[in-house]
Amino acid sequence: MPRSLLILLFLLSASFLPGQTTTGTISGVVTDASGSRVAGASLALTNNQTHQRQSATTNPTGEYVFANVSAGDYSMDAAAPGFKREHRPNVHLEVNQNARADFSLQLGQITETIEVKSDAQQVDTREVQLGATVDTRRVQDLPLNGRNVYDLMTLMPGVTKVNTTITGTNDSNNLNVNGQRLRENNFYLDGAFNNSLFRNGGNQAPNPDAVQEFHLITSNFDAEYGRLPGSVMNVVTRSGGNAFHGTAFEFLRNDTVNARNFFQSSVTPLHWNQFGGTLGGPIRRDKTFFFGSYQGFRESTSTFVNNINVPDAAQRSGNFSALPTNKWPNDPNTGKAFPGGIIPTSRLDPVAQNILKTLVPLPNNPNGTFSITEPAPINDDRGSFGSIINSRPTTSYRELSSSTAACRFCRFKAAARFPTGPPPTRRMPRTMWSSATMPSSRPISSTRDASATRSIST
Numbered sequence: 001m002p003r004s005l006l007i008l009l010f011l012l013s014a015s016f017l018p019g020q021t022t023t024g025t026i027s028g029v030v031t032d033a034s035g036s037r038v039a040g041a042s043l044a045l046t047n048n049q050t051h052q053r054q055s056a057t058t059n060p061t062g063e064y065v066f067a068n069v070s071a072g073d074y075s076m077d078a079a080a081p082g083f084k085r086e087h088r089p090n091v092h093l094e095v096n097q098n099a100r101a102d103f104s105l106q107l108g109q110i111t112e113t114i115e116v117k118s119d120a121q122q123v124d125t126r127e128v129q130l131g132a133t134v135d136t137r138r139v140q141d142l143p144l145n146g147r148n149v150y151d152l153m154t155l156m157p158g159v160t161k162v163n164t165t166i167t168g169t170n171d172s173n174n175l176n177v178n179g180q181r182l183r184e185n186n187f188y189l190d191g192a193f194n195n196s197l198f199r200n201g202g203n204q205a206p207n208p209d210a211v212q213e214f215h216l217i218t219s220n221f222d223a224e225y226g227r228l229p230g231s232v233m234n235v236v237t238r239s240g241g242n243a244f245h246g247t248a249f250e251f252l253r254n255d256t257v258n259a260r261n262f263f264q265s266s267v268t269p270l271h272w273n274q275f276g277g278t279l280g281g282p283i284r285r286d287k288t289f290f291f292g293s294y295q296g297f298r299e300s301t302s303t304f305v306n307n308i309n310v311p312d313a314a315q316r317s318g319n320f321s322a323l324p325t326n327k328w329p330n331d332p333n334t335g336k337a338f339p340g341g342i343i344p345t346s347r348l349d350p351v352a353q354n355i356l357k358t359l360v361p362l363p364n365n366p367n368g369t370f371s372i373t374e375p376a377p378i379n380d381d382r383g384s385f386g387s388i389i390n391s392r393p394t395t396s397y398r399e400l401s402s403s404t405a406a407c408r409f410c411r412f413k414a415a416a417r418f419p420t421g422p423p424p425t426r427r428m429p430r431t432m433w434s435s436a437t438m439p440s441s442r443p444i445s446s447t448r449d450a451s452a453t454r455s456i457s458t
Helices: 003-016 136-141 149-155 350-359
Strands: 024-031 042-047 053-057 063-069 072-079 085-093 098-100 113-115 130-134 159-163 174-177 185-189 211-219 231-237 245-254 270-284 288-309 369-375 378-391 398-409
Touching: 024 072, 024 085, 042 063, 053 063, 085 098, 130 149, 136 149, 136 211, 149 159, 149 211, 149 231, 174 185
Parallel strands: 024 098, 085 113, 185 231
Antiparallel strands: 024 063, 042 053, 042 072, 072 085, 130 211, 159 174, 211 231, 245 270, 270 288, 288 369, 288 378, 378 398
16 A cells, blocks of 8 residues: 555544544523523624634523534624624634623614624633633743743643653653642643653643644543543644645754853754744635644754763772772772782782773773763654544534644654543533534534644654
8 A cells, every 4th residue: 555545544544533622612691782681592603714604592591502612713693683783703712611702682673783892701600620721822922942832831820840851752741730740640632632651741742833722721620531630731733724824933053152061171062953834724715624734853962971980090900009098999808908009910800801991991081080972863853734624504514524643753653642432522501502503423622723623642
């Protein structure tokens, strides 16, 4: 089978993988000018990037809810017979957020429209979870030495001792949250389990240009997450929309202005390059979208091993007379120091002599110690690709398939970890259910500009 076909099947297979819920909800009530609830009012929710549309109708108490909504920017419309249409263009929804948008309709013709510029309420009155979100602006604008988005967890209340790495290891990306142990945290990427099973830290997240936002739940999180008691770290990646967008970046560091190590005679060589880019846009407008990213990391440097005590040439022949008398070797037969601090040649083991000659270097420093500088290059490549395919009828939309692959490639090897069992769905209070038109397929993970994604992390 051709390699290109294998890669395509690998990416598309992510569409059928279960994941934790990363969507949110938008709910509220519709009233008239007197404050009375309006039953049967029609509401429409439209994604500003992809123009995907959902519809809902208020229940007899005037309440509505849009469940399993992807994080992103939306516009909303509310209308009812005998009332003017109310349009709200800026409704922002974060990952795992329960946003509230109430409407107050005015008497008039339905052909008339009132535009409301206020955003949805940011206070979540339906969940007891405690946490915070780092949004797109902070992910992209705040300085990150090494470009690891997990470093931004230090901004969260209750978070201490954040340990991160530039490249993935078996013991990286862990933190203390509210006094819990370092390795008691749940990491998710677009809803897919993203913990390292070796030491329970977090696997690497995509580069900041590919991350839309992340949400850290620090207390009282729902049973749908479970497993570890520390926190829930949920990273949501970006996806394409109806406009083409791309970035290119190169971050360079070198040793030009570096100072030398106190114990070294010269500056440690350093050539550091982080480079890559992103590209996203429509394949078929309002229907199919893509987003891909790549980041390469190249570091050319060396490690310095200093002050190792090794025997010099005289000591290898048994002559320790240059040392103070209290450091002369003792004769095991008498329990006293060898005369003059010199071990007779006949008492030297030829096997030990051969080991010294073959494996132990001579001192190369005036103080009798040995130091060495060895090359320590790092090469790392990390990429992600996502595709969103949707079919949108006139009044609602149906999720057909979606896939996101966030893969770390090293020497052409890749592995994937996925959660087991079906994904839990967000439970809604009975009084808040309405006749909202929901996607006909099972809800899955979300990204900013499209309805849902699946993730593969290595």
